[in-house]
Amino acid sequence: MDYSRLAKVLSSNGCSLTRAREQVFGALVDKEGLTMNELIDELSGKVDRVSVYRNVTLFEKLGILQRISNGFKYKVELSDNFSSHHHHLSCSQCGRVINIKADQLEGAIKQLGKDHGFVISGHQVEIRGSCAQCVHEQDKEVG
Amino acid sequence: MDYSRLAKVLSSNGCSLTRAREQVFGALVDKEGLTMNELIDELSGKVDRVSVYRNVTLFEKLGILQRISNGFKYKVELSDNFSSHHHHLSCSQCGRVINIKADQLEGAIKQLGKDHGFVISGHQVEIRGSCAQCVHEQDKEVG
DNA sequence: TTTCTTGCAAACGTTTTGCAAGGTA
DNA sequence: TACCTTGCAAAACGTTTGCAAGAAA
Numbered sequence A, B: 001m002d003y004s005r006l007a008k009v010l011s012s013n014g015c016s017l018t019r020a021r022e023q024v025f026g027a028l029v030d031k032e033g034l035t036m037n038e039l040i041d042e043l044s045g046k047v048d049r050v051s052v053y054r055n056v057t058l059f060e061k062l063g064i065l066q067r068i069s070n071g072f073k074y075k076v077e078l079s080d081n082f083s084s085h086h087h088h089l090s091c092s093q094c095g096r097v098i099n100i101k102a103d104q105l106e107g108a109i110k111q112l113g114k115d116h117g118f119v120i121s122g123h124q125v126e127i128r129g130s131c132a133q134c135v136h137e138q139d140k141e142v143g
Numbered sequence C: 001t002t003t004c005t006t007g008c009a010a011a012c013g014t015t016t017t018g019c020a021a022g023g024t025a
Numbered sequence D: 001t002a003c004c005t006t007g008c009a010a011a012a013c014g015t016t017t018g019c020a021a022g023a024a025a
Helices: A004-011 A019-028 A036-042 A049-061 A103-115 A132-142 B004-011 B019-028 B036-042 B049-061 B103-115 B132-142
Strands: A065-070 A073-078 A087-091 A097-100 A119-130 B065-070 B073-078 B087-091 B097-100 B119-130
Touching: A004 A019, A019 A036, A019 A049, A019 A073, A036 A049, A036 A073, A049 A065, A065 A087, A065 A119, A087 B103, A103 A119, A103 B087, A103 B103, A103 B119, A119 A132, A119 B103, B004 B019, B019 B036, B019 B049, B019 B073, B036 B049, B036 B073, B049 B065, B065 B087, B065 B119, B103 B119, B119 B132
Parallel strands: A087 A119, B087 B119
Antiparallel strands: A065 A073, A087 A097, A119 B119, B065 B073, B087 B097
16 A cells, blocks of 8 residues: 555644554545445454544545535545545445546536635535446346 | 415325424525524424424425535425425535525536436535625625 | 654533323324 | 324434543654
8 A cells, every 4th residue: 555645745734644544544545435434343443433533534634535425424535636526426225425527517516606706615516316236226126 | 374285295194284393394484404403493492302303304204305415414494395496505604505596507417317327316516615795704804 | 752643431412212291183 | 092293301323522641753
């Protein structure tokens, strides 16, 4: 695992790359968003839940990760700096959050800000429904 | 206050229009979204917080109200059946959630579902930033 | 050494559950 | 009567705080 970019962001903010931070970061690399509980479970025995919370908060402040809406809970995932800007399809059946590119949305959102004199600092699009896989499973059951 | 449509939805689902439900519904009419605490405070002395929660849950199930993301908390507002479909500008400074129409987004979102074989049941767009009023206040302070 | 981090325990705010009493049909 | 609904108390979560011990510079 390459922690050099992480280490750089941390050290330039007066923080060090500790074992716990490596663990939290490592648990998020190449993953779709995780709930706090999933993240805590995955790190259980390795990092205390309190440290998970503290480092998630820190990482968010440093722009290392972001929270994404998932129903009325949230999930965490590495931020655009460590992955790339995208939006989410939330499957209500299996709970997956699928990352998608959505260039068309970006323009429409910028325009809305302009129309309403609103200075946009960020946005989030959550599309709820059933993913292709769950729809497929259902079709099999019914058919 | 006209509760006839509310009564109709309730009774067609085997529920009655009680005093508490009138109160909860009434507190939401013609309002931008409220947090649970705001709603509970507004009904304090009139409806117990537990009943507020229970009826919010019921109303959501019956499509009477919807929860909207606000940061990683949520607010509640009457659903599209009792108001009209719209999206939200969340001001991070004053906390207001401003309702907007966003026709351009609707098409883009539908298309995304198609592209990914995803059956959309609902969507939510949250645009965070500073509302015109807060930006204006700030300009005054600085200038 | 000095400062940053961690783990544990305990506090907190939000939401849910159990239950007996009060309404409604 | 039979069922719904409410309020209260208490439990269950998710998250944060205080503090003393452990790691990093």
